[in-house]
Amino acid sequence: MSKETILEVSGLTKAFGGLTAVKAVDLTVQRGEILGVIGPNGAGKTTFFNVIAGSLPPTSGSVRFKGNDCTGMRADRMARLGMTRTFQITSLFPALSAIDNVRAATYRHKKTGWAAAILRNRAWQDEEADVDAEAMRALEFVDLGKRAHVNAEALSYGEQRRLEIAIAIAAKPELLLLDEPAAGMNPEEGQRLVSMIKRIRDEGISILLVEHHMRVVMGVCDRVAVIDHGEKIAEGKPLDVVNDPNVVRVYLGREAVHA
Numbered sequence: 001m002s003k004e005t006i007l008e009v010s011g012l013t014k015a016f017g018g019l020t021a022v023k024a025v026d027l028t029v030q031r032g033e034i035l036g037v038i039g040p041n042g043a044g045k046t047t048f049f050n051v052i053a054g055s056l057p058p059t060s061g062s063v064r065f066k067g068n069d070c071t072g073m074r075a076d077r078m079a080r081l082g083m084t085r086t087f088q089i090t091s092l093f094p095a096l097s098a099i100d101n102v103r104a105a106t107y108r109h110k111k112t113g114w115a116a117a118i119l120r121n122r123a124w125q126d127e128e129a130d131v132d133a134e135a136m137r138a139l140e141f142v143d144l145g146k147r148a149h150v151n152a153e154a155l156s157y158g159e160q161r162r163l164e165i166a167i168a169i170a171a172k173p174e175l176l177l178l179d180e181p182a183a184g185m186n187p188e189e190g191q192r193l194v195s196m197i198k199r200i201r202d203e204g205i206s207i208l209l210v211e212h213h214m215r216v217v218m219g220v221c222d223r224v225a226v227i228d229h230g231e232k233i234a235e236g237k238p239l240d241v242v243n244d245p246n247v248v249r250v251y252l253g254r255e256a257v258h259a
């Protein structure tokens with residue numbers, strides 16, 4: 001593994017009974033890059049993402065993060081190592097404010113235990129102030145600073161999706177895994193998302209992005225890997241990949257490659 005490599009996925013395979021959704025996929029993410037994984041409906045993107053993120057155990061293959069074998073490691077342990085993922089909106093607490101949603105997630109990474117929380121000692125108070133400041137910084141980063149005290153259920157769809165990202169970056173990851181962040185977004189929200197993802201990378205966070213929307217992938221990724229029927233069929237710079245005959249063939253008849 002080169003010293004620039006932050007994530008190395010080797011021979012990753014996931015079978016559900018007789019159906020192999022991910023077939024021996026190799027992939028690396030270099031530190032500081034935005035890598036996109038695309039593919040048509042049912043190609044295996046979500047399964048691939050969930051296996052890397054520790055939400056599904058692989059059938060075979062390995063996932064190494066910063067040189068550590070973290071194959072099948074639970075998401076909370078991965079977060080402590082520096083790799084966080086976004087969850088779908090369903091994981092938000094609807095009746096909690098945006099900032100309390102971020103705080104709730106941040107508590108998982110706190111150093112002081114429950115005893116300190118009961119005693120409300122100095123260490124606990126210091127950490128409370130840190131959590132508040134970090135949560136607000138994360139919200140401001142995704143342009144939700146002014147909506148911090150609005151309940152998650154009252155946020156617009158696009159705002160809820162940005163809140164998911166705030167929750168993931170509040171943990172201060174070195175690698176962020178984004179699960180179809182543009183799903184359901186209108187073009188304006190998609191454009192906003194693209195600049196936000198670039199800003200996150202400019203903070204020094206590497207990004208693996210699984211995404212269906214070609215426009216978002218083209219606008220933001222340094223490199224793209226294409227999955228079809230669970231196999232990686234192409235990999236390279238976005239413009240090279242969309243002109244790859246294999247990719248054109250896979251997308252033809254299903255959706256426009258440049259859409």
Ligand SMILES: Nc1ncnc2c1ncn2[C@@H]1O[C@H](COP(=O)(O)OP(=O)(O)OP(=O)(O)O)[C@@H](O)[C@H]1O
Pocket residue numbers: 016019021039040041042043044045046047048212
């Ligand atoms: N838990 C599961 N049990 C059985 N089959 C599954 C399961 N999850 C996914 N599959 C199957 O694995 C294949 C890949 O699905 P997956 O959701 O990973 O694709 P995808 O590329 O993310 O698709 P989409 O873009 O539509 O979300 C599909 O044939 C799907 O039906």
